[in-house]
Amino acid sequence: MANTSSHATTTALLLLICTSTIVSNQVAGLTCPHILTSISGCIGYVRGLVGVPPPGCCVGIRNLIAEYPSTPDRQQACRCLQAIIKSLPGVNTGRVAALSDKCGVNVGYNLTLSLDCSK
Missing domain, CATH: 1.20.5 (Single alpha-helices involved in coiled-coils or other helix-helix interfaces)
Structure with a gap:
């Protein structure tokens, strides 16, 4: 019993x-699928299929920043973005790192695969 x-x-x-x-x-x-949906407009740019980030890409990045302003949210977003980058074939990591500058937004970090998202 x-x-x-x-x-x-x-x-x-x-x-x-x-x-x-x-x-x-x-x-x-804040979920990785939500982040992927928000930045889906950037995929063509980071894969080198288009020369500049489309407006929808930059709007998606701005919306994520506005929607998730806290440090823990940004850390989670960083981890999700790294996982997304690793899962997409043909991603140019240099384009990923330059994406915030190209869109004229300050994310607080340049995203790279070696970035420590906990900081």
């Missing part, structure tokens, strides 16, 4: 942890 009670307690605890994690992620709203 104790084993069943222990199993039920463990299951309830895991359910509570999962629920609180889901709720906190929804409240924060």
Whole structure:
């Protein structure tokens, strides 16, 4: 009987942890898929398919900055952007690093794969 009670307690605890994690992620709203959607207009530029960042790219970057101004948000965005860069074939990392300058926005850092997002 104790084993069943222990199993039920463990299951309830895991359910509570999962629920609180889901709720906190929804409240924060900052997810890698959301970031990818916001910067999707930049993909052609960072892959070298177009010569300048399209207006939608720069608008997406500006919106992310406005939407997530806190340091923890920016750190999470940095980690997501690094993961996105690594997952996209043909990305020119020099273009990625220059993107904020090209769009005339100050993100607070030039994104590189070696950037320590915790700082």
